[in-house]
Amino acid sequence: MAPPLARDTKDAQDAQDADAQDRHGRRPSRRALLAGASALGAVGALGAAGCSRVATASGAGGGDLLDRLRAQGVVRLGIAGEIPFGYIDTDGELTGEGPEVAKVIFKRLGVDRVQPVPMEFGSLIPGLQSQNFDVVSAGMYINPERCAQVIFSDPDYQMLDAFIVRKGNPKNLHGYKDVVESGAKFATGTGYADIQFAVEAGYKESDILIVPDQVAGLNAVEAGRADVFAGTALAGREVVKKSSKAEITEAFAPLVDGKPHVDGGGFAFRPTETKLRDAFNVELKKLKDSGEVFRILQPFGFTKAEMTDLTAKELCRG
Template sequence: MAPPLRSPHSPRRSPEPDFGPTRRSLLAGVAALGALGAAGCSRVANASGVEGGDLLDRLRAQGVVRLGIAGEIPFGYIDRDGQLTGEAPELAKAVFKRLGVDRVQPVPTEFGSLIPGLNSQQFDAVAAGMYVTPERCEQVIFADPDYQMLDSFIVRKGNPKGLHNYQDVVEKKAKFATGTGYAEIQYAVDAGYKEGDILIVPDQVAGLNAVEAGRVDVFAGTALTTREVVKKSSKAESTKPFTPLVDGKPHVDGGAFAFRQTETKLRDAFNVELRKLKKSGELFRILKPFGFTKAEMTDLTAKELCGG
């Protein structure tokens, strides 16, 4: 995913993501699944005055954690069998089971509504591959990242304009597209591309279509989503992953689970189990079926990405 501007998501699915469904259909599918689950589930636990929060204890007692999901491949979506899956839900299942919470229940929403929904207690955690940024760190607390991500471009076969980074796009006056609310908008603007000239499309599938049709020269997204979506294309390819510049310095993004600021005990317990999964190699085994590579495993911390 290319999470929103300044973002900032055993698997029961086939080894390769199917990028055919649109974001709208994915979200509708998650909504249907969420509605079915909600009928038999207690409401989200209310905030408490306990230092560090007591949400983890209450989740253990009720046996289910509600996850804010944005309905996006490969981070959280409905597979061909009608099951909720994706890197974030599958990781959530593993971590919360270790924490004594046996079930996860999706609560679908648009990506931009995840943090407001979390803070208004519509769900207990955000599980959507959300990038950790200083701006977001002022509103929520993050677990340490479960993956890191570089950028990549979708270009026509052979990369005729030689586009390898945002500076190339600017210098060669290429027609540039990226997704709605993607962080890549700002990366291009920082490189000198005029924001008003950027073609904004719904997602990476629309971006691929725009490149194949010749409407644009390049679509920018994450290395993961671009390399997956071009697998079935005969007209386009993805470029080698690269590190975008932020304020003139190389910047690597990291995606993580988010929690309410009062729930430090839950966040800390989540981190303990996440570190165990990283050390054992289980984290990579969970994420690999969704297109992640070892290069996207990370030791970045939320503190680093929050800027503190």
């Protein structure tokens, strides 16, 4: 099983954003599941072949990239080898949340093939700007910092929190306020944004049990060292599948500055290519309206709670 989804606090993100974007910028950021060794091996094998640069876009009147992609019959997708967002599977096939949505949309736009260009996540925006590929297709969170560098499609998914608790949820924990009011023993992962969520709700930071990841959090709950472990709903659901002692709560939006905070991931384009981004959004909306986006993402662990009507404009405002 791939290691679970982890998340960085703003301090960790700021350190990386000096020269490259981490997975999920903004104050509460999140890192995706890393691919298994075999998948990453396939990514590495493809890397050398997939990194020649694309032709320079004109940028005039919204750019001509879509026309050129149609003529070429192929679009290059920047991915980071991260399950479930964009990776090469054990059969050497490109898959994941981003690529599977992109395959459908680009087919509708008259571009029959997608080609992966694997990179480290932090190199995706610089790689897009350097024209090493055409689109970032890696489930990248949309936030104001990134919106200053690239343009985004509307998000195809949103990410919420959930708690790993003992079977039956004996302390009735469904949000950070519940944790504080019940006096529950609270755990979360190293660098997870959930630390800030809990502190904002009134939990004393020095009392938080910090463990390496979701698996360690599950173990802490099962062993009684913690009453609750906080992380993303997507990763938590996968972690508890084989547990006989723990379960996952319903997904919820944590509060940031007193308001529900929801992250959303989408596709990134060079700022000059507004025509391509706009055409992509038109087809994405059709997929959302028909329910096709959910059918595409469901095999990767996404539920209807991760479907969203948020827009890139909203998320870029922060």
